[in-house]
Amino acid sequence: MRLAPDFKYDTSIFTYGGAIFWDELFLYSGRPNKYDWKLVGMEEKFVPENNYDYFLAGPDEVLGKQHLNPALIRWELQRVWHVQGTLKEGERHVYTKRDFYFDSDTWKLALTDNYDYSGELMRSGQHLCIQVYDTTQPQFLSCASQVYDLKQGQYTNENVGSLIRHTALLPPQTTQPATLAGQGIR
Numbered sequence: 001m002r003l004a005p006d007f008k009y010d011t012s013i014f015t016y017g018g019a020i021f022w023d024e025l026f027l028y029s030g031r032p033n034k035y036d037w038k039l040v041g042m043e044e045k046f047v048p049e050n051n052y053d054y055f056l057a058g059p060d061e062v063l064g065k066q067h068l069n070p071a072l073i074r075w076e077l078q079r080v081w082h083v084q085g086t087l088k089e090g091e092r093h094v095y096t097k098r099d100f101y102f103d104s105d106t107w108k109l110a111l112t113d114n115y116d117y118s119g120e121l122m123r124s125g126q127h128l129c130i131q132v133y134d135t136t137q138p139q140f141l142s143c144a145s146q147v148y149d150l151k152q153g154q155y156t157n158e159n160v161g162s163l164i165r166h167t168a169l170l171p172p173q174t175t176q177p178a179t180l181a182g183q184g185i186r
Helices: 020-025 051-054 177-183
Strands: 035-048 076-087 098-102 110-114 123-132 141-151 154-158
Touching: 020 110, 020 123, 020 141, 035 110, 035 123, 051 123, 051 141, 076 110, 076 141
Parallel strands: none
Antiparallel strands: 035 076, 076 098, 098 110, 110 123, 123 141, 141 154
């Protein structure tokens, strides 16, 4: 009998074929204790946002052999907060440095760059985001994430498929100023 590995940090996820680690689910879902974190500052970067074409397409249209269909990904120049993690002395992880880029308006993690012990970029990730209007609380969601393994030449894609619900249009008077003002809460 063997001891099962811990399902955390840089343990590979076998259901993803070992293409990502446990702390790379949705770009980052790990504990922050292995890294010294520093706020580098605000920058402008092209990040994937308002990717409605991606979410309206089926898996056959989205998934390519080595990357997603670039015609379905929309990139916008946005302000992002750059946060950098450097592996602490005495800690062990496959990544020695991690660069995270958070959208400055929503604080959603938009992009990640992860570096190995040789200082080379090993994996890069992105969230594809949309604004969801047809819920009781309209919200900005990051509904799909991809991690590209540049050393192995593979990628993962979480949440493939349409997340947009098609509903009947509301009557025009629903969105008139007087109606909206009457629905306000004091």
